[in-house]
Amino acid sequence: MIGTGSAPSPFGQLSGPTVRKVKDPFHGDLLEVSMGPQHPSTHGVFRMDVTLDGEVIVKLKPVFGYLHRNHEKIAENTSYLGSMPYTDRLDYLSSMSTNWAYALAVEKLAGLTVPDRAQYLRIILAELTRLVNHVCLVGFLFNDLGTSFTPLLYAFREREKIIDLFEALSGSRMMCNYQRFGGCRVDPTPEWLAAASRLVDNFPSFLDEYESMLTGNEIMLARTQGVGRLDPKHAINAGITGPVLRASGVNYDLRKVDGYGFYPRFDFRIPLGDHGDTYDRYMMRILEMRESVKILQQAFRELPAGPIMDPKAKLRGFRPKPGEAYGRLESPKGELGFYLLSDGSPNPYRYRVRPPSLINLTLLEEMCLGHTVADAVVILGSIDIVLGEVDR
Amino acid sequence: MESLEQIRDRLLARFPGASITLVTNPGPAAEHSLLLSAEHARKIAMFLRDDAALQLDYCSNATGIDWPDKEVVETKKVAVPDPAGGPDKVVEEKTTRLEPGYLESVYHLYSMALRHGPVVIRMRTVNRSNRVTLPSLTPVWRSCDFQEREIYDLYGIVFDGHPDLRRLLMWDEFKDHPMRKDYVEPDDFEWEPTPHGAVLDRAKTHYPAPEVKP
Amino acid sequence: MSTADNTRAPDPFPAAGNISDDEREELRRHGILMTSLEELYNWGRSNSIWPIQFGLACCAIEMIAAATARFDIARFGAEIFRPSPRQADLMIVSGTVTKKMAPQVVRLWNQMPEPKYCIAMGACAISGGPFKQGYNVLKGIDRFLPVDIYIPGCPPRPEALLNGLMQLQKKIRGEHLTGPDAARHTRADVPGEFPVPTFGEHDLEPTRNPEVWTPPAPITRSGKG
Incomplete structure (x- = not known):
């Protein structure tokens, strides 16, 4: 490997495809290419500084921060609810899950409980979000594979149906701002x-159609x-979570491990993969969508009546006791965590987002080494990043 | 999983020279943490990762916290003898003491193999100057790679032994550490229709305060 | 120009200018189409605006949604998103422009050939929006670039983007090729490229382009009642 400045893996060198070690005189020089921040297939303003030997990647350095919007600093200067x-x-493709993750952390910090109906509603909305996210991801992945736009048109057709539901419920298509501390x-x-249930019942037939074209x-x-x-x-050591980790065969899904909400x-x-390659990561998304449909159908069957807010929860003048809490859940991209530290004032003293998109990129270089530039684009597409979350 | 006290005792037995303190968390979450001294931290982290009973193979979250210098006011009751010969007067004496601030890094560890956690470990720097170092845990958990770079960028903790310590989010020429509590943002606010709080203070330096209708 | 306008400089194409709308309509009914070169030129340009494929943040998703089947930006001839600035006519600044990204945005704008237009899509691109308090957020792309159309919203719906595009088309159709109010791209004295800010130690240098943007005058509510 030619001078990769990456962190030495605690398990020694990775066994990837072989990269030419010695520069032989019959080859040309190495070529440095900066892909991004404006690039059609970096999913936003992400930049990769790539060093190429011909078309093969010998070094890849991700560069972040082009969408660093100071979410954490702003949140430390606003009230707890003001950060919702x-x-x-953050993750603008799946705002409902992100809302829930934050609400979960604050509920843990302040010791609030959530009524049964709200727990079911949260699961319904989080799983609908997972459908939106995965279906868009597959569309974008095929964009990166070169089938320009057509799978994405199918994906956005379904996405529009689901975000119409979100809009009917919360008033906004993308920025739902739906969860509250102690309820919805x-x-x-x-x-x-009824409309949501109908949509979910029809979703498997869309998936069949989609898969018949793509898989x-x-x-x-x-x-x-x-x-x-x-x-x-390596994936475990690098903190990779979500479908990317499960495609490598590690059975770690916070819905089962932590059993937050009513998931138990x-x-x-x-679903688990065998090979941990891009194809498995694609299949993980398809299979997870089918499981999400099952969860949704069960949730619509069992949804209880009752209140949707904890009566003890206060929206105004919310001041949790001093202490700290780390709340995490399985967002469509992986483990999304919020670390909150309260000093008893209305603002969090420390507010930290543990972004799955950022940490899933840790091994991007190792995954791309020895592959061509066109493959790097596909690998990045299969990791599923959203820049709002990577840079915050 | 064994309790945090048991882990601490086992660590103290294994690493006799290390100072390991239990930091309690008074909130309802009750996630207590272990404060490690910097010189033994990496060895302890290795032990936590490789120990058969713990197997904390997954470092989920690494973050920094800034604790600025704070003034502590101590009141002491002192008995002053009455010169007139009466009973002693009790006078409260106030002494202010400057408690030096520090920067802190916090790691949340879980075990994917045994499915338990979290174990929270933290390290503290000696002061808040610009060249404060802590040992990097990236050689132990690769997931700290970007997160420690982010802490270095936003808080200014220099991680010893990090393989590639550069700014993560801000540009390389940037000099400040913006997540510190005493960071002053560049003043590029424009006029707002209804300014209040800090925004109003800043707006006053640019424009006269808007006249409010009676 | 469809109507004769005596206040303007001598028209190089007087034939079209000397004919009234009614007369043209009458001719059209007989199968004779008359137009001016300017009108034809603007008609062609306004109906084939190629935007640069350039998404910054959340608004980019709504921009993609506007390009998909439901909203179908192709109805307005703007569906060809070009990944290269050299082939684009329109820059949709869709999302938060951070200080780290601002030089690249300006550089992309400089690389676009004239005639070019800029849409600031969403609250962040207009003024910093909800992230206005951030230390790394540029408070509006109009501090560095001339913006033609502002589309408010967080994020604006795809319909809003389409409306903004229609406003831009209207603006293009009203442009003149010659005369004192000629379009920007036809004039040599108006710059098409703007200085790219550099990264400073605490902030961008300079923090704004004074030729494009100056701080607005304070609004004082002095009136009684």
């Missing part, structure tokens, strides 16, 4: 629930199988 709208803008903001009407596609198989392998030992009441399975 900002969490929408508005109660859905029976018509909303067996020959070019897709050739471009993804064996590309960007990630082995479980639900009957679903965790």
